[in-house]
Amino acid sequence: MRKLGLALLMLSIVFVNTSVSMAHPGRTDANGGHTCRTNCAKWGLKDGEYHYHNGGTTSTPAAPSSSPSSPSGSNDSKSTALKADKIKPPAKGKLSVYFLNVGQGDATYIKTAAGDDILIDAGKKEAGEIVVNYLKQLGVDDIEVMISTHPDADHVGGLDTVLKNFKVKAVYAPKVSHTTDTFKNFLVAVKKQGLTIKEAKAGVALPLKGVTAKFVGPVKTYGDDLNDWSAVLHLTHGSNTFLFTGDAEKKSEADMLADNQTLKADVLKVGHHGSVSSTNAAFLKAVAPKYAIISVGKNSYGHPAATILNRLETAKATIYRTDLNGTITAVSDSKKITFIKVK
Numbered sequence: 001m002r003k004l005g006l007a008l009l010m011l012s013i014v015f016v017n018t019s020v021s022m023a024h025p026g027r028t029d030a031n032g033g034h035t036c037r038t039n040c041a042k043w044g045l046k047d048g049e050y051h052y053h054n055g056g057t058t059s060t061p062a063a064p065s066s067s068p069s070s071p072s073g074s075n076d077s078k079s080t081a082l083k084a085d086k087i088k089p090p091a092k093g094k095l096s097v098y099f100l101n102v103g104q105g106d107a108t109y110i111k112t113a114a115g116d117d118i119l120i121d122a123g124k125k126e127a128g129e130i131v132v133n134y135l136k137q138l139g140v141d142d143i144e145v146m147i148s149t150h151p152d153a154d155h156v157g158g159l160d161t162v163l164k165n166f167k168v169k170a171v172y173a174p175k176v177s178h179t180t181d182t183f184k185n186f187l188v189a190v191k192k193q194g195l196t197i198k199e200a201k202a203g204v205a206l207p208l209k210g211v212t213a214k215f216v217g218p219v220k221t222y223g224d225d226l227n228d229w230s231a232v233l234h235l236t237h238g239s240n241t242f243l244f245t246g247d248a249e250k251k252s253e254a255d256m257l258a259d260n261q262t263l264k265a266d267v268l269k270v271g272h273h274g275s276v277s278s279t280n281a282a283f284l285k286a287v288a289p290k291y292a293i294i295s296v297g298k299n300s301y302g303h304p305a306a307t308i309l310n311r312l313e314t315a316k317a318t319i320y321r322t323d324l325n326g327t328i329t330a331v332s333d334s335k336k337i338t339f340i341k342v343k
């Protein structure tokens, strides 16, 4: 019965027409936990490990044989060490964009001059509480627009925790699904708020006051290439412009160029953590950013790539990185942009 309920739930909220794998239905037991079956290593779990998904309670697992010598997630000390930076609340009457330091991953919060709150991604699952901490530091009461750029864990992972802590009015995501627990947790949390996901794709505008916010990607469909599915948002406040690219890669960049969308932006959230797979020369030329923000933490992928850093420098963009500068805040008074860095 419960399994059927979940299957129906998944069908009703996953609008993609491909079949949804039920390899790991994520059925929870009475304690709210369950056993990992797929991609366990990716989430820092062992195959068959009993675990919880931000069950919304603080009660510790009634420990099915957890070893006392390793308190938690022993092999991933960097994520447990991650703490929220101290950041300043947004200035009234201005637009503030916070590139939140969440370690490896993306999380961007925007407060418009009209007072609307926008959140783009929330880092990994472990970063969920940190993002909630940031939003509370900033006095956020509710979120007008939440955007999940794509289903990868370092973007969507923390969103369910945010959904459990804040009233969210609208959620946008590209029309692509994924079979991980992390992504399913996000879908379930959206459903619990009584929301239906609105499709993020090129041409869709966000109904916000005082800014023009429009998706310029994804232009096409990208099969299993989750990064290229990234929702890419272009934001204009007065004469200042921003481009938030998620993890969009070369294929998506080429399609955005061919689609003749406005890509020019003073501030570019560099695609895919500065990986060589993104920020193609032609795309960078079209965006022509004065500032390039790289959201990145300790990682084994080699992000950001030296090639991309050089390319950005040659393009005379000032580079800020969350791993070196901590949370980076861009404040727009509609004419000029000033930056605040933690370090």
Ligand SMILES: [Zn+2]
Pocket (backbone or CB within 6 Å): 105, 106, 152, 154, 155, 247, 272, 273
């Ligand atoms: Zn990513």
Ligand SMILES: [Zn+2]
Pocket (backbone or CB within 6 Å): 150, 152, 226, 227, 247
């Ligand atoms: Zn990705």
